[in-house]
Amino acid sequence: MANSNRAFARHTHDQFGIGIVLRGGQTSTSGRGLVEAVAGDLITVNPGEVHDGIPLNADGRSWSMLYFDCNLILDHFGDLAEGRSYDELHFPVLRDDRASSLFLHLKDALTDAGSVTGMAAQSLLIELLHCLVSAVPSEKTTAVPLAVERAKARIDDCPVGEYSLGKLAAQSALSRFQFLRAFRRLTGLTPHAYILQKRVHLARRLIGSGVGLAEVSAASGFADQSHMTRAFAARYGISPGSFAAAIA
Template identity: 30%
Template sequence: MQHDWSRYWRSPDRPIEAMHAHFEQHVYHRHSHETYSFGMTETGAQSFTCRGGAHTSAAGMVMAFNPEDPHDGHATNPLGFTYRMVHIGPDLVSNALADATGHPTGLPLFTAPVLDDPALAGALRALHAALLGDATALRRDELLTATIAGIVRRAATTPIGRPGEPSRSTRVARQTRQLLHDRLTDDLTMDDLARSTGTSRYAVYRAFRTEYGLPPSDYQRQLRLRTARTLIADGTPIGEAAVSTGFADQSHLTRWFTRYFGLTPGAYRQAVTPGQPRSR
């Protein structure tokens, strides 16, 4: 009987990460990534909610998430699912799509989070295998560029960005987001958020959830987890990373880290810094 497992890889010098996992019991908490996230389901099926709808990615299907697209995820049935996911930073996507003169062409927007496209699934699998395998740097770059171009050509719609001035609601959401970034470890209240934006607590909550798909408290926790993940990858002891990012202790960080990222902080550190001790 197969049990939950996950393997992770992180580029030491570029914003690329890759995950290969099988889950039967694990349930992802609703979260988002700073990156574009492209994946393919190898076996079984996984169900998730994204952009206000329920979706299922069965074997051979492709998933495409924009940066900051909130989503969750779990096995569709008790047999579980196996999938490969590649996370690519927006700047790297922009560079891969630059025109012949080297000028960026803008960032793509994916409106369908699930695609039934065998060609794209094959390209993603090849890219993922190269990242986790022993392919040369040149081969990895070729596959990365070709895969990004292919998925944009076949699945993207309009560029990201809204014309004109942002609405009052959008400005409130962005101001709130900046406060959460600036005061990462502070125990902020809704009154703090309301005062900083000059509006009511309900208006802040509604504006933020409309803009980012998460309540401010979930975004705050996610931001702390992302920061802790960076610290851990840079060699900070897990307990120290927990306290410095606002978690009560290492076990508190571990519980939430696993719910968001699908592996423990210790397993993540071992994956991205081979040779490091498993606990510290």
């Protein structure tokens, strides 16, 4: 996170940059024209794109940016293609509540995971990129592919299995974005959120049957007991320990 009233001269970055203005605002002359961004707006920059940044007033502005290697973003652009070709972020400023929310959740996920390799972070990045390359994101109402229903059934049968967005998509003969979108249409959740939900449900059943918390966390597919506690409390409003004590 940065906080400054400094005016930045024209410069470039070697990576794709996606960020959000948290306070104040700025004007910027970029390769895509003169734009103005204020608190809540997403801001983007493409590799090699010349841009600057001038605060709107003496109070300056604060913002948060994430930078991504070119190959990572271009790889995800391939998932989003569906008959179109993408090679850059089209909007230097985007005023979209959903996109802003996705960015903030992605930032939190990266803070926890440290990279964009986890299913949660990867899913959030794909959805965010979809917002950034589509003027008016829209989805046709279509039937959910049978392969996605089968993927859901595999998760239902074994929520503790090792899953990744890439493998689930490949097994369904879909791109990661196509799989993510179809799975959300089927369940109302991303694959990562759905798997966590199933694991929490399993943990609740095991606790209810008297299994110890340390054993429950391992048997439910969580990395450790603290991970289980966070997921459990987020969904039930109480910790696994409190739940176990309440039903004892």
